Amino acid sequence: MPLSIPQFNTGDKINASDVKDRLQRLESFLNGKITSSDLQSTLAWVDSDLIVRPEFYASPAPRMQGTTADVHHRRVSNNLVDSVIFFEELSNDYIPIPGLSASFHVADSAQLSVLCSFMTFEIGASDVASSVTGETNKVARLRLFVDGTGIRSTQRIVFANNDGRKYSRKQHSICYHHTAALSAGNHSVSVRMKVIGDGGSSRTFKKIHVAARNLVTNIQYR
Amino acid sequence: MSKVVLTQVNKGDPLVVDKINASIGEWNSRSNDIDEQNVRQEGVDRRNIASEAVIDSPSTSASQIDSVSTASAMPAVSPTGGAAKIPDSDIGPFTYNSSDQVALKVNLSLHYEAVGLFIAGSGSGNLSSSLTSIPKWKVAIYYKDSASMASFAQIDETVRTITFGLVAIDKANRIPLSGSLSIAHNFTALGSTSTSSLSFNVRVWQDTNSLVLPITINNFNFYAQRILR
Numbered sequence: 001m002p003l004s005i006p007q008f009n010t011g012d013k014i015n016a017s018d019v020k021d022r023l024q025r026l027e028s029f030l031n032g033k034i035t036s037s038d039l040q041s042t043l044a045w046v047d048s049d050l051i052v053r054p055e056f057y058a059s060p061a062p063r064m065q066g067t068t069a070d071v072h073h074r075r076v077s078n079n080l081v082d083s084v085i086f087f088e089e090l091s092n093d094y095i096p097i098p099g100l101s102a103s104f105h106v107a108d109s110a111q112l113s114v115l116c117s118f119m120t121f122e123i124g125a126s127d128v129a130s131s132v133t134g135e136t137n138k139v140a141r142l143r144l145f146v147d148g149t150g151i152r153s154t155q156r157i158v159f160a161n162n163d164g165r166k167y168s169r170k171q172h173s174i175c176y177h178h179t180a181a182l183s184a185g186n187h188s189v190s191v192r193m194k195v196i197g198d199g200g201s202s203r204t205f206k207k208i209h210v211a212a213r214n215l216v217t218n219i220q221y222r
Numbered sequence: 223m224s225k226v227v228l229t230q231v232n233k234g235d236p237l238v239v240d241k242i243n244a245s246i247g248e249w250n251s252r253s254n255d256i257d258e259q260n261v262r263q264e265g266v267d268r269r270n271i272a273s274e275a276v277i278d279s280p281s282t283s284a285s286q287i288d289s290v291s292t293a294s295a296m297p298a299v300s301p302t303g304g305a306a307k308i309p310d311s312d313i314g315p316f317t318y319n320s321s322d323q324v325a326l327k328v329n330l331s332l333h334y335e336a337v338g339l340f341i342a343g344s345g346s347g348n349l350s351s352s353l354t355s356i357p358k359w360k361v362a363i364y365y366k367d368s369a370s371m372a373s374f375a376q377i378d379e380t381v382r383t384i385t386f387g388l389v390a391i392d393k394a395n396r397i398p399l400s401g402s403l404s405i406a407h408n409f410t411a412l413g414s415t416s417t418s419s420l421s422f423n424v425r426v427w428q429d430t431n432s433l434v435l436p437i438t439i440n441n442f443n444f445y446a447q448r449i450l451r
Contacts, residue, residue: 030270156441170402
């Protein structure tokens with residue numbers, strides 16, 4: 001809406017509040033109340049230099065923050081030393097996997113979509129189990145979590161190793177769009193692993209590796 | 223450029239209402255013709271202009287997303303009779319105008335399972351030493367443009383093949399097939415009709431020259447995002 005500052009009439013008594021009111025109208029207009037109807041529309045005059053440039057952050061939380069979207073990303077190499085290793089004794093709950101987790105702030109209501117890929121394999125099953133058949137001994141479940149809630153449709157399975165052979169090495173991938181819009185504020189996305197333990201009485205596997213971890217979280221504002 | 227010129231009041235002049243009103247009138251009349259010369263660098267998104275006041279005017283809202291997710295997408299089936307649609311895998315329609323600059327990306331991920339193959343013995347997965355008949359399944363995204371197509375067509379770049387890498391000697395040692403599959407595709411086959419809409423679904427089929435074997439598809443996520451620029 002264009003400015004509408006009332007004019008004075010001849011003979012008016014001008015009080016301090018009259019001046020203050022007019023200055024406030026002007027101040028409000030200049031500080032964020034300029035709307036589309038105030039803009040010259042006969043020519044397309046908005047060029048990229050007038051729009052806030054995207055900002056890129058390398059650490060500790062790698063991300064790109066743009067005008068219409070943010071991207072939070074994580075990447076860990078395929079080196080064995082960079083693997084995350086899970087043990088049977090670790091927990092009975094879903095545990096966030098480092099390198100496949102991101103906490104972030106959303107500036108406004110936004111749509112969330114997630115892309116991720118990673119590799120899993122188990123080492124040591126043949127040392128503790130008398131017989132392991134390939135891809136029959138489930139050792140862990142993986143799911144994508146949004147704000148602490150597991151997404152059942154993103155579940156992936158990890159199998160025990162098979163007598164030292166590498167059949168159970170799996171490259172996993174997940175593409176997911178969250179149907180509920182995120183509200184402004186803090187949120188989290190993580191791929192979590194739940195080890196399928198047997199109480200330790202008859203262990204059938206040893207170490208579960210998660211390697212080559214990649215996560216891309218896209219926050220779309222408009 | 224919208225430029226406000228204030229009426230000066232000089233020292234010693236009488237302060238009459240006309241001079242004040244002239245300045246007020248300048249503010250009022252100049253406030254509705256703002257252009258790039260009134261906006262500093264990055265100024266569109268900061269402080270002065272209301273949020274989303276400066277937007278393009280595409281035919282519909284800028285971003286549209288549709289998605290489907292299910293943990294149990296398709297029970298064990300042997301789709302040898304042609305491409306079978308994965309139940310409830312339809313998304314869209316995504317409307318667009320040919321005069322818009324449209325970006326449309328399609329993403330799919332799923333998990334699949336099948337019993338393992340073996341040579342000796344009998345039962346599902348018995349290959350009978352014929353290694354040439356190792357089962358192959360294919361998964362692809364299909365699309366339909368409402369303005370120009372009567373039925374769905376395959377997006378060739380999205381065809382993925384699922385098959386076995388291992389065949390066991392006997393049934394006891396067979397190794398089940400399982401894994402996940404993802405497709406990320408930037409859809410560019412937009413029609414030239416002024417206004418149209420696109421719909422997508424996912425289909426799976428089995429190579430008819432191979433051993434007929436059921437495949438289970440579950441943990442299914444499929445979505446597309448259209449952005450107008």
